[in-house]
Amino acid sequence: MSVVDATLAAGxxxxxxxxxxxxxxxxxxxxxxxxxxxxxxxxxxVLAVNVLGTNTVVILAILGAALGEPTFLDIALxxxxxxxxxxxxxxxxxxxxxxxx
Amino acid sequence: xxxxGVPGSTGGSVVVPIESTxxxxxxxxxxxxxxxxxxxxxxxxxxxxxxxxxxxxxxDREASVDRLLERVSTWAEADLADVDEVDVxxxxxxxxxxxxxxxxxxxxxxxxxxxxxxxDHGIEHVVLDPEYTPVxxxxxLQSLEFAxxxxxxxxxxxxxxxxxxxxxxRKEATGIRFAAIFGLSLAFYxxxxxxxxxxxxxTGVASATVVAVTLSRxxxxxxxxxxxxxxxxxxxxxxxxxxxxxxxxxxxxxxRVILDPRxxxxxxxxxxxxxxxxxxxxxxxxNSITLTPGTLTVRARDxxxxxxxxxxxxxxxxxxxSLERWTRFxxxxxxxxxxxxxxxxDDVGIFQGPDATEEYPGARADGGSEREGAAVVDGSTADAxxxxxxxxxxxxxPE
Amino acid sequence: MIxxxxxxxxxxxxxxxxxxxxxxxxxxxxxxxxxxxxxxxHTASQADTLGAGxxxxxxxxxxxxxxxxxKTVLLLFFIFVTNPTAAHAIARAAFEEGIVxxxxxxxxx
Numbered sequence: 001m002s003v004v005d006a007t008l009a010a011g012x013x014x015x016x017x018x019x020x021x022x023x024x025x026x027x028x029x030x031x032x033x034x035x036x037x038x039x040x041x042x043x044x045x046v047l048a049v050n051v052l053g054t055n056t057v058v059i060l061a062i063l064g065a066a067l068g069e070p071t072f073l074d075i076a077l078x079x080x081x082x083x084x085x086x087x088x089x090x091x092x093x094x095x096x097x098x099x100x101x
Numbered sequence: 102x103x104x105x106g107v108p109g110s111t112g113g114s115v116v117v118p119i120e121s122t123x124x125x126x127x128x129x130x131x132x133x134x135x136x137x138x139x140x141x142x143x144x145x146x147x148x149x150x151x152x153x154x155x156x157x158x159x160x161d162r163e164a165s166v167d168r169l170l171e172r173v174s175t176w177a178e179a180d181l182a183d184v185d186e187v188d189v190x191x192x193x194x195x196x197x198x199x200x201x202x203x204x205x206x207x208x209x210x211x212x213x214x215x216x217x218x219x220x221d222h223g224i225e226h227v228v229l230d231p232e233y234t235p236v237x238x239x240x241x242l243q244s245l246e247f248a249x250x251x252x253x254x255x256x257x258x259x260x261x262x263x264x265x266x267x268x269x270x271r272k273e274a275t276g277i278r279f280a281a282i283f284g285l286s287l288a289f290y291x292x293x294x295x296x297x298x299x300x301x302x303x304t305g306v307a308s309a310t311v312v313a314v315t316l317s318r319x320x321x322x323x324x325x326x327x328x329x330x331x332x333x334x335x336x337x338x339x340x341x342x343x344x345x346x347x348x349x350x351x352x353x354x355x356x357r358v359i360l361d362p363r364x365x366x367x368x369x370x371x372x373x374x375x376x377x378x379x380x381x382x383x384x385x386x387x388n389s390i391t392l393t394p395g396t397l398t399v400r401a402r403d404x405x406x407x408x409x410x411x412x413x414x415x416x417x418x419x420x421x422x423s424l425e426r427w428t429r430f431x432x433x434x435x436x437x438x439x440x441x442x443x444x445x446x447d448d449v450g451i452f453q454g455p456d457a458t459e460e461y462p463g464a465r466a467d468g469g470s471e472r473e474g475a476a477v478v479d480g481s482t483a484d485a486x487x488x489x490x491x492x493x494x495x496x497x498x499p500e
Numbered sequence: 501m502i503x504x505x506x507x508x509x510x511x512x513x514x515x516x517x518x519x520x521x522x523x524x525x526x527x528x529x530x531x532x533x534x535x536x537x538x539x540x541x542h543t544a545s546q547a548d549t550l551g552a553g554x555x556x557x558x559x560x561x562x563x564x565x566x567x568x569x570x571k572t573v574l575l576l577f578f579i580f581v582t583n584p585t586a587a588h589a590i591a592r593a594a595f596e597e598g599i600v601x602x603x604x605x606x607x608x609x
Contacts, residue, residue: 014513014562021517021555028521031528035540043537043594050586051531051544054579055524058552061572065559073571074293080578087586091593292574352550356526359533359543368539370601391584394546397538399591409538409591409601453603 018066022059029055046090053083114143114193115226116219118211121169122232127261129173132228133180136192141226143193146173147218149211150200163198170196175404179376182433212248219254227256278321283313336431343427347393351415355394358412370399371408371416372450373443375425377432386428390419416451420444513558520555523547536602537594545587552579 007013029052036048057080064072117132119125132144148166177194199214215227227249249256287309294301358366377383383406387398390408395415400407410416422442429440443449530543553576560572 014510017514017517018559018562021521021558024521025524025555028524028528032531035531041537041594041597041599043590043597043599044540046593047537047541047544047587047590048531050583050590051527051548054548054552054583057575057579058520058524058555061556061559061575065562065568065572070563070568070571073568073575077293077571077575077578080575080582084578084582084586088589091586091589094593094597292570348546348550352523352526352547355542356523356547359526359530359547364533366534366539368536368601368603370538387588388581388584391545391588392549392580394542397542397545397591398588399538399595407595409542411539411542453601 015066018062022062022066025055025059025062029059042094043091046087046094050083050087053079053086057083113141113226114145114222114224115141115228116145116147116215116222116224117228117230118215118233119146119148119169119173119230120233122230124230124232124259124261125173126176128228128230128259129176130180131259131261133177133184133192135228137181137184142191143195144177145195145197145218145222145224146170146177147197147199147215149214150198166198170198172404175374175376179404208245208248211245212252215249216252216254225253225255227254229256229258231258231261279313279317282317282320283309286312332434333431336434340427340431344389344392344424347424351394351418354414355411366411367413368409368411369416369451369453371410371419371452373406373408373419373422374404374449375406375422375443376404376440377425377428382428382432385431386425389424389428393418393424420449509561513561516554516558516561520551520553520558523551523554525551527551537599538591538601541587541591541594545584549580549583552576552583 032048032051032055036045036052039045057076060072060076060079064070064076115132115135117128119128129146132141135141136144148170150163150166174194174196181192181194199218219225219227229246233245246256246258287305290305290308291301294305296302358364375383375386377386383401383404387401387406390396390406391398393415395411396419397409397411398406399409408416408419410419420443422444425443426440524547527543527547530547531540534540534543556572556576556579560569560576563569563572
């Protein structure tokens, strides 16, 4: 019996708790989406998308643990690195000189 | 800043005419390294005054030259601290302004002043920054070198790569750098895979080789030291819990500010000059500052960090410089961490808000001028280059 | 694993998970409420990093110390290194674009 299947209280397991946390993250991500759509500047949108990416990584990791899918973690790792590259690349190209980092 | 350089016993003194160029930082490093090798015992950085005392703009230009000289001596100090073999007191660094009582026109005028200065201080050597053009005349260096060759001074140009953007990232390839990158990427690959599965080992070696061949010139700018790196890692391990505690503490403070319905924020952009080496140390410091809530590093320009602070509390914490001391501890050891706070050193400035002490800096103050007009906004008005959306920005949350 | 089900461990998972949710909530509130891109970058980089850190710590505790737990710790490390760097790059791009930070009395934007 793994940790995820351990009972916390009233028949609910750690896995259930993690799924609830993941659901909370999804709701927060929807809030963040407002800023990505609204802007008003390019940097605001990049920032919001970057935060959304971090949230996605966390959600992936939680789901990986809660559903017993260790491969989700590899996806999360790759996603985290891509997310970082995205932020750097867009920051670089919004400045016309291309001199960021 | 002293004005009287007395030539030491070992090696001679060297005079370096400087102005703000992209290669100045590397030139300073080169000089300090030469001095560490025993070539020079004193380095005189001089700036030719291109104004005459009493000119209407003299005070402004003098102030900017003073800032340049101060920056150069900070760099030299930091470089000296980086060199292990040499005692810091053995190398004398002098910064001074030459001229100012008459206008200087051509190369001959500059050389005359330089020779006079060298004669006064018993200096025999001149090292030139390759990008040095004192009056913005691109052909001056040639004739300056020519004019200097007719004097008794020994002249050479600092062997510093000019900042052609493409070349800047490429460093020398050495075996130890290759090995370090190879080992690191192989370890990462095997950590994600299975180190006991032959297929993973073979593909890991192959991809680590590709990474090391392509990136070992780019990723490391100095050979990793076998003695210093483990010590730094160890000291870094001490730093991490401290940093984490700082993050937690100030995150709680900032969370309270953000969740407060009145949202009592008082943002401002600040400048703080830090005394840590370039490269990894300043990156660590800037990232630590960004991680600590309430402060965000916006720009690192030479030794100056432009830091945006959300609340005055965070700004005060920044000016107390505890993160700077920790970074110095991680990279240079315990003795190096004992230094006055930026506030005591007077290395701080506030660009905005009621406590502002300095004018808001332009985005391109050191380079091009295409946004000069927009840059001088004092912070109370939005500037025109901002993205168009300001009119549709509305209250997100009612007060 | 002897202590797999120890109440301390289960309690830590719950506490870390809730802390992670709280700080991510702070981050979202900041990104929505704060007046300009610089101050939004504060919460986006910091509160969010801490929120992600806490949640990933909970995940690592739930996953145990084998491969999955190790990868989670690696992920946590990456986020701690890359998030402030990305925030810095974005803030610097904004600075180079000539966006002046909001100060008291300005219009919100």
